[in-house]
Amino acid sequence: MKRVLNLVLQSAKPRTVGSLIFSRNKQKMAVSPSLNSLSKVPKSSSPKPQIFNLLTTTPKTHFKFTPIFKQSTLSLFTAGHANQKPTIKHHSNSSTRCLFTGIVEEMGEVKQLGVADHGGFDLKIHANTVLDGVKLGDSIAVNGACMTVTDFDKRLNEFTIGLSPETLRTTALVELEPGWKVNLERALRSVDRVGGHFMQGHVDGTGEIVGMEMEGDGLWVKIKTEKSLLQFIVPKGSIAIDGTSLTVLNVFDDESCFNIMLVGYTQKHVVLPLKKVGQKVNLEVDVLGKYVERLLGAYKTS
Structure with missing residues (x-):
């Protein structure tokens, strides 16, 4: 063993052999890891504790940890609404949501029919019963066609509806003349009796x-x-x-x-x-x- 060490020391200055540096000492021989070594041999000094960055380093474990700052998928639906009650949207009244029963409430009288100042086609009707509680946008069936109230005058007991080109093409309303009578029925309420049958007011x-x-x-x-x-x-x-x-x-x-x-x-x-x-x-x-x-x-x- 001594002869082998002499041969190594004579051939060159102290160098790295494998992953170890050898130094000669009269008292003892020390073996220490090189700074550039990739060896797995532990250092002679006490190893410093390694601190893992939990935000960037994946722990070597069988369990997978989710960083606490990561937003939960559920929070995408609840963020900002934790203390709020759910909102229910109320849709405005439209002809597609109205029902009628076919029980005529009264017969109205056509007062005016023709092109209006705004360029549309208006029908003005004199009535009494259907004007009770009427509001703009209410639906009234005129000869079975669900129409929307665009204007009304309770002093004159009259209301106005607009007729679209499709209504004029597919219904008989276009044949009306001033003085003619028309069937009138307001949209069905949930508390009303259904004396006839369910109708949509969509003329076929x-x-x-x-x-x-x-x-x-x-x-x-x-x-x-x-x-x-x-x-x-x-x-x-x-x-x-x-x-x-x-x-x-x-x-x-x-x-x-x-x-x-x-x-x-x-x-x-x-x-x-x-x-x-x-x-x-x-x-x-x-x-x-x-x-x-x-x-x-x-x-x-x-």
């Missing part, structure tokens, strides 16, 4: 009166319409004619017609008996029939 199309005949005190009315509407009309089913909820009695598929009968009381409170053969009426079929047809159509194509 028009029909033409092709026959009117009295039998006793009852009035038979025969109406012709398009086959696309007739498929939703069934005997003993409900239909809205100018906003009046009526019961279909017969359907004549070969003529594309159906008929109804008005009793004496109804004749005095709706506009249908005031019309003549050849005039048009607004029709709204039962919405349930439209949903069924839509679902069956999707089933057949799938």
